Amino acid sequence: MEKRRHLSVIIVEDNMFFRKTLLNVLEQSQHLHCLGAYESCEAAIRSLKRNDWQPDIMLMDIGLPGMSGIEGIPHMKKLAPDTRIVMLTIHEDHDNIFQAICAGASGYLVKDTPPDEIMELIAQIDRGGAPMNAHIAKKVLDLFQKMVTPTESYNLTQREKEILKLVVDGHSNRTIAEMIFLSPHTVDTHIRHIYNKLEVHSRSSAVAKAIRENLF
C-alpha cells in the first residue's frame, strides 16, 4: 500500500467464524485498524449512531439475517456518507448484485478470497477503485447490456422509428409533420402503425414502451 495513512474498517457479518477470520486478516496490516465487527446491520447502525466516527471502509455481508446488507446500505450511507461499502458474497452470487449497485456499493469481495487478495482489494478501494472479481464483473456487464439492448424490434420501419423518436421527444403531430416535411395526416398514419406494432393505444404508452425497451 503506497499510502502509509491509516484506514479504518468495520465488518458486518453474521457468521462468527468468517468474521473472526476476516478480523485476523485485517489486523495483519499496520495500516488498518478495525473499529468494529458486528453480526447484524442493526448492531452496526446502533454503533454508528452512538459514536461519531465514520469508518473508511465497511465490509458487509449481503445475506444478513434481519436487515439484509442491501437494505442496510442506505442507512449506512446516511450515517457515514464517505464510507465505502464492500459487499461480501458467497460464490459469485445472484441477482441482488444489481440491488447492491443501485444502493451504492463500492466493490465485491467473494468470501473464499485468499488473505493477500483481500489486502490488495482494500488497497484498491483506498485508491478509489471498485474491486470485484471477473465473475461479478461479468454479471454487471450482462446487466448493463440487458438494460440497453432492445428487447424486441417490433419490426418498426425506418420512418416509423424516426417518427417514434420525435414523439418520444414530446413533439405534436403537427410539429413532427413540419420537421420532416410531411402532411400531418401522414404522421398520423405512421403513428397508428406504430401503435399497432407496439400494441398500444396511446401516445404515453408508446413513449413508455419506446424508452423502456430502447427502441430506435
Place this chain on the structure above:
Amino acid sequence: MEKRRHLSVIIVEDNMFFRKTLLNVLEQSQHLHCLGAYESCEAAIRSLKRNDWQPDIMLMDIGLPGMSGIEGIPHMKKLAPDTRIVMLTIHEDHDNIFQAICAGASGYLVKDTPPDEIMELIAQIDRGGAPMNAHIAKKVLDLFQKMVTPTESYNLTQREKEILKLVVDGHSNRTIAEMIFLSPHTVDTHIRHIYNKLEVHSRSSAVAKAIRENLF
C-alpha cells in the same frame, strides 16, 4: 490455467511496439496461439471474412485510427459471434467505456498491465468472467448508479407521484380518476401541477422525463 485446451487469440492494435509486446507475452504460453495481429479493425475484419475460423479471444485497442475499436465491435460480433472481445485502453480511460459495454465488450485490459496479469486475465476470460481492473469497474458502477438514481426529485408530492405513475402506465385522466376515486377534474389539476414541476407541456414529455429520470 486449469483447462489445458488451446485458446486462439487475435490482436487488433495500431501501435506496433505494443502489438509485438503483446504477441510476445501471449506466445509465452503453450495454451495460447495467436492467429493474427492487425493494426486496424478493417484489416482484422478482412481477415475474418477471408478465413473461416473464429478466435476464442480478441484483444482490441479502443482508440484505433480509421474504424475505432468500439465501432468495430458490432462487425466482429457479426463475423465471430462467440469471440470474447477485450478492450485495450490507455490509463483508465474515458467515457467510451460505456459505448464498449453497450456494444458487448467482455473485459478491459489496461495497457501497462504486467505480463503475468495479462495471462491471468486471459484465463479469467476463458472461465467466463469479464476481467477489468478496479478503476474501470468503478467507472462502470458509477455509470450504473447514475442510470438508476433520480437526477432530481422535482418536489413531487406523494399524490402527484402516484398519478404520474398511472399516467406513465398509459391511463387516461378518466380512468385514473376511477382508479383512485377522484373527480377527473382533480386528476387534471394534479397533472397540471406535475407539468409545472417537470417543466413540460404534454403527457408524452412527462412520461419520457419520468421514466428517464427514474421518478416515482
Place this chain on the structure above:
DNA sequence: CACGGTATCACGTAAATACGTGAGATTGTA
C-alpha cells in the same frame, strides 16, 4: 392567526389525439 402547501372539485374552450375508412405511388420480391 395568517400564510403556504396540498388536495379536492368545477366550467369552458381550443387544440390534439385516436381511429374508421379509403386510396395512390413506389419498391422489392416471389
Place this chain on the structure above:
DNA sequence: TACAATCTCACGTATTTACGTGATACCGTG
C-alpha cells in the same frame, strides 16, 4: 408480373388533452 410492404395523403368524428380561471378545505409553521 403480381403481391406485399412501405410511404404518402385525405375526410370525418368522438374522445382526450391542455390550460385559463376560478373555489373550498385541511394542515402545519412561523
